[in-house]
Amino acid sequence: MKVLVTGGCGYIGAHTIVDLINHGFDVVSVDSNIRSSTQLLDGVEKITGKKIRNYKVDLCNLEDTHAVFHENRDIVGVIHFAALKTVPESVADPLMYFHNNLTSLINVLKCIKEFNVPNFVFSSSCSVYGNTKALPVVEETPLGEAQSPYARTKQMGEQIIEDYSRVNDTQSILLRYFNPVGAHPSALIGELPLGRPDNLVPVITQTAIGKIPSLTVFGADYDTRDGSCVRDYIHVTDIANAHTKALQYLIENRNDQNCEVFNLGTGNGVTVLEAIKAFEKISGVKVNYTLGPRRDGDVIAIYANNTRAKEKLGWEPQIGIEDCMRTAWQWEVSLRNKVLSN
Amino acid sequence: MKVLVTGGCGYIGAHTIVDLINHGFDVVSVDSNIRSSTQLLDGVEKITGKKIRNYKVDLCNLEDTHAVFHENRDIVGVIHFAALKTVPESVADPLMYFHNNLTSLINVLKCIKEFNVPNFVFSSSCSVYGNTKALPVVEETPLGEAQSPYARTKQMGEQIIEDYSRVNDTQSILLRYFNPVGAHPSALIGELPLGRPDNLVPVITQTAIGKIPSLTVFGADYDTRDGSCVRDYIHVTDIANAHTKALQYLIENRNDQNCEVFNLGTGNGVTVLEAIKAFEKISGVKVNYTLGPRRDGDVIAIYANNTRAKEKLGWEPQIGIEDCMRTAWQWEVSLRNKVLSN
Numbered sequence: 001m002k003v004l005v006t007g008g009c010g011y012i013g014a015h016t017i018v019d020l021i022n023h024g025f026d027v028v029s030v031d032s033n034i035r036s037s038t039q040l041l042d043g044v045e046k047i048t049g050k051k052i053r054n055y056k057v058d059l060c061n062l063e064d065t066h067a068v069f070h071e072n073r074d075i076v077g078v079i080h081f082a083a084l085k086t087v088p089e090s091v092a093d094p095l096m097y098f099h100n101n102l103t104s105l106i107n108v109l110k111c112i113k114e115f116n117v118p119n120f121v122f123s124s125s126c127s128v129y130g131n132t133k134a135l136p137v138v139e140e141t142p143l144g145e146a147q148s149p150y151a152r153t154k155q156m157g158e159q160i161i162e163d164y165s166r167v168n169d170t171q172s173i174l175l176r177y178f179n180p181v182g183a184h185p186s187a188l189i190g191e192l193p194l195g196r197p198d199n200l201v202p203v204i205t206q207t208a209i210g211k212i213p214s215l216t217v218f219g220a221d222y223d224t225r226d227g228s229c230v231r232d233y234i235h236v237t238d239i240a241n242a243h244t245k246a247l248q249y250l251i252e253n254r255n256d257q258n259c260e261v262f263n264l265g266t267g268n269g270v271t272v273l274e275a276i277k278a279f280e281k282i283s284g285v286k287v288n289y290t291l292g293p294r295r296d297g298d299v300i301a302i303y304a305n306n307t308r309a310k311e312k313l314g315w316e317p318q319i320g321i322e323d324c325m326r327t328a329w330q331w332e333v334s335l336r337n338k339v340l341s342n
Numbered sequence: 343m344k345v346l347v348t349g350g351c352g353y354i355g356a357h358t359i360v361d362l363i364n365h366g367f368d369v370v371s372v373d374s375n376i377r378s379s380t381q382l383l384d385g386v387e388k389i390t391g392k393k394i395r396n397y398k399v400d401l402c403n404l405e406d407t408h409a410v411f412h413e414n415r416d417i418v419g420v421i422h423f424a425a426l427k428t429v430p431e432s433v434a435d436p437l438m439y440f441h442n443n444l445t446s447l448i449n450v451l452k453c454i455k456e457f458n459v460p461n462f463v464f465s466s467s468c469s470v471y472g473n474t475k476a477l478p479v480v481e482e483t484p485l486g487e488a489q490s491p492y493a494r495t496k497q498m499g500e501q502i503i504e505d506y507s508r509v510n511d512t513q514s515i516l517l518r519y520f521n522p523v524g525a526h527p528s529a530l531i532g533e534l535p536l537g538r539p540d541n542l543v544p545v546i547t548q549t550a551i552g553k554i555p556s557l558t559v560f561g562a563d564y565d566t567r568d569g570s571c572v573r574d575y576i577h578v579t580d581i582a583n584a585h586t587k588a589l590q591y592l593i594e595n596r597n598d599q600n601c602e603v604f605n606l607g608t609g610n611g612v613t614v615l616e617a618i619k620a621f622e623k624i625s626g627v628k629v630n631y632t633l634g635p636r637r638d639g640d641v642i643a644i645y646a647n648n649t650r651a652k653e654k655l656g657w658e659p660q661i662g663i664e665d666c667m668r669t670a671w672q673w674e675v676s677l678r679n680k681v682l683s684n
Contacts, residue, residue, distance in 0.1 A: 094505035095455065099448050106441050113437065149505045156498050163436035239576045 002074055002101040003028040003247065004117075006108060006227060007081030008054060009033060012123065012180055014040035015240035015274050018189070021048045023244045028075075030068055032058040035194055042190035049306070053064075059104035069111040069307060077247050080108055083153070086198050095248045101153035102160070109164050119250040120172040121164075121243055124158055126152035126232070126265065128176060128303050134142035136232075136305040137185065139176070148297030160262070165258035172258065173246045178232035178265030180239045183331035184323040190331030191236075200272060201233070201279075201324070205332035208285040217272050219294035221299070223301045227291075228272035230301035231295030232265035235319035235327070239264055245313040249279045265304025279325040344368040344416055345589065346459075348450060348518050349423030350396060351375060353533045354465065354522055355584035356382035358421060359505055360531070365586045370417075374400040377536055383533035389521045401446035411453040419461030419589050422450055425495070426588060428540050429469075429639040432492035444502070451506050461592040462507075463585055466500055468574070468607065468644050470496040470518060471495035476648040477611070481518070481603045490639030496519035498605070509599035514600065515588045518648050520574035520607030522581045523664040525673035532673030533578075541574070542614060543621075543666070547674035550627040561636035564643070569633075570614035572643035574607035577661035577669070581606055586654040607646025608659045621667040670671065 003020055007013040008029025015026045021044075029041065031054055041052050057064040059082055069075075083101045084090070090097040105122075111119055128151060129137050130144020146152040158174050165172045181201040191202050196212070207215045220227040238265030242264050270278075276287050309315045319327075345362055349355040350371025359369045363386075371383065373396055383394050401404040401424055411417075425443045426432065432439040447652040448462075454462055470493060471479050472486025488494040500516050507514045523543040525532030533544050538554065549557040584606050612620075618629050649659045661669075 092509060094509065095448055095451055098444070098502050098505075099452075102444055106437055106444075110437055110441075118452050132556065136666070146501075152501055152505060156501075158496055159488075159498075160436065163440075163494060167434060167436065189428075 001076045002028065002072065004028055004030065004072055004075045004078045005081065006030045006059060006078065007083065007263045008052065009036040009038055009040055010081055011040070012042050012236060012239055013081040015184060015236045016081070016243045017044050017052060018047050018184065019237070019240040019244045020130060021050055025244070026053060027052055028058050028072055029054040029095070030059065032056060034058065034148045035084065040189045040192060046188050047184065047186055059107050060100060062107045062110065066111055067139045069115045073115055075117055077121065078117055078245065079121040079243055080105065080106060081123045082226045083123065085150060087148045087150050088198060088295065090148050091297050092276040094149035096150045097153050102156060104158050105160060109160070110169055112149045113168055115238055117170060119247060120161070120170050120245050122161055122174050123170065124174045124176045124246050125151065125154045125262070126176050126178045126304065126332035127299065128155045128158060129302060135301060136267060136303050137148070137263065138305045139308055147299050150297070162259050171250045171254065172285045173250060174241060174259065174261045175246060176238055176261065178263070178302070180236045181233045182235040182237070182319065182327040184237060185327055187327070188333040191329065200275060201328050204276060204279050204287055205328050207287050207289070208279070208283060208329070209332050209336055211323055213288065216292035217287040218288055218292055218298060224271055224301055226273045228269050229298060230269040230271050230303065232268060232303035233270055233275060233321055233324055233326050234264060234266050234317055238317040242309060242313065242315045249313050262309040262313065263304040263306050264309060265306050267274060267304055267306050269301060269303035270321055275321065278321045279329070282322050283284050343418045344414065346370055346371065346372065346414055346417045346420045346661050347423065348372045348393070348420065349425065351378040351382055352423055354578060354581055355423040356376065356386050358532045358585045359386050359394060360389050360526065361462040361579070361582040361586045363375055363392055368417050368453040368636060369394055370414055370516045371396040372399050372401065374398060376400065377426065378534070382531045382534060385598060388530050389526065389528055399534045401449050402442060404449045404452065404626050405448045408453055411457045415457055417459060418593060419463065420454060420459055420587065421585055422452060422461040423464065423465045423522065427492060429492050430540060430637065432490050436491035439491045439495050440484060444498060447499050447502060449500070449613065454512055455510055459512060461589060462503070462512050463588050464514065464516050464674040466516045466518045467493065467522045468518050468605070468646065469641065470497045470500060473641045474644070477643060478609060478645050479605065480647045481605055481650055483572055492639070504601050510621045513592050513596065514591060514602045517588060519581055520576050520644070521604070522578045523575045524577040524579070524661065524669040526579060527669055529531055529669070529672040532670065535572050542617060543670050545631055546618060546621050546672050549629050549631070550621070550625060550671070551674050551678055555630065558634035559631055560634055560640060560657060564634035566613055566643050568613050568615045570661045571640060572611040572613050572645065574605060574610060575612055575617060575666055576608050577664055577666050580659040580661055584651060584655065587657045591655050603654035604649060604651040604655065607648050607649050609646055609648050611643060611645035612663055617663065621671070624664050624668045625671045640661060
């Protein structure tokens, strides 16, 4: 059974391809490589022993997207990761985010409709909940005011898919990721930010290894237990596995619910400062950090109720915060060793 | 002072061009004529004595849109009407609506940014409020669940403009129309639905004149005073004048509020059955109607609190429901006479 993965050269896309292959799926990837390279796909091939075809196509181009679907009429589903995802960049240039994230989604759905693809899984985000007070969030928690254009594109993406699914035969699942972190235990794939990273964990590991001089904690005066933001860090292989389970669920359970939503988090809220401490503990490396001002677009605190994904998808996160940090650190070290050996 | 009007060949666009010209503005129009013809512009020219240039350009094409802006660098503002607007069609084909209404808006904003256009007025809709219980609605009323993809595109459009305006110099106004009806008192321009109309008033006048055999009232069992939906019918020349006033307000009041929202309604809720009776009274013609089932995508009852537009824009609706019906009827009769004289 063949699956089309968009954004397959990205962080979560690459880990998901590994998990799909481990569960017997064939995979083709579409990735423009505008914000990625094929480096992670090389890692995927080393881990799985399989060659992955990537179409270097910008999904904002309908004609090119159509050609990929035309060549792959036998797919059982699409997992749509491809999107811009940097919160501060989206605040500075909202039109780029609306154009890119919405046009690519609409084009993919047009092709899904034309080629009667039965199953669709969408990368959504806990940022759709906004600054909700109702913690932990369940899937029915009303969506709050999006804190950034990035988050808006995820809210809009969900709405587009819901409206689409209501009148078309495709079954869809929206997966709301909390904070994906860590790397494959092989240290052959992991997060590969182009330029200066924005997400906490690569900033931690890059600070620890000396790539960047110090880490700024954005906001230390929030109403949380230590003043820093609270997040639900979930290991990327756990996130990846949820996609396989979501696809299997769609294939095995054709029902009249055309669009279902699942939270993907551990259920545990961890502060930014606690995450830094967990890293220091497992690595034995002190992280040079300073407390800085709040950052536009950040929500204060969010963590998941993941009961629905456990019950309906049979999914269970396996990896805690310390192993998240351990695999992230191994990946960072492997990146340095690779540079040193070149 | 030159204004670019998108969708200038449409119902509200054409009436607005007349009002802009009457207040001393020059106007250029962009309209793809996908859902319109240049017939209303001919009427505008008869009323105003001015020739209006229309660029037949699909705003979903960025290159063509860019060329229009490049040729008209001296505009003081853009009034953006162009959009698909048929609720049932949007339910049946959401992707067409998301693609068309969002891409065109994003392209227009990209050009506004590039050419530093200082002022922007957007056609929004009371449908952004969804099925709210808080009547009359004020601009701060929380937006409810959109009842159709059409309404979603208006909610999303507002959000895109808000996020855009936050980080760019353009000042924007979002005008939330209630139910625009009626026609110019000259009967030279009016609503010109292509194919079978979906809005109540053209259905009433077409039924009265015999173009369509009968009218269906969609839903007679709602919890309203007579069971039919409640709407706030506002005369199209009043709506048109609000655009002129909005533009003048933006030109005269540069402030730090980059995006402001105004309701455009009369403040009076009128049921569908009452609207039919008002028509019968002023026309002396009985309307053949039947009570039918509810229609997907309709909100139950909505009418405006228009205090903000009155206070800040100095706008005041002039025309009541009977004159709405009278001008709509004169327009329908003039369309018949035109056919007969050909």
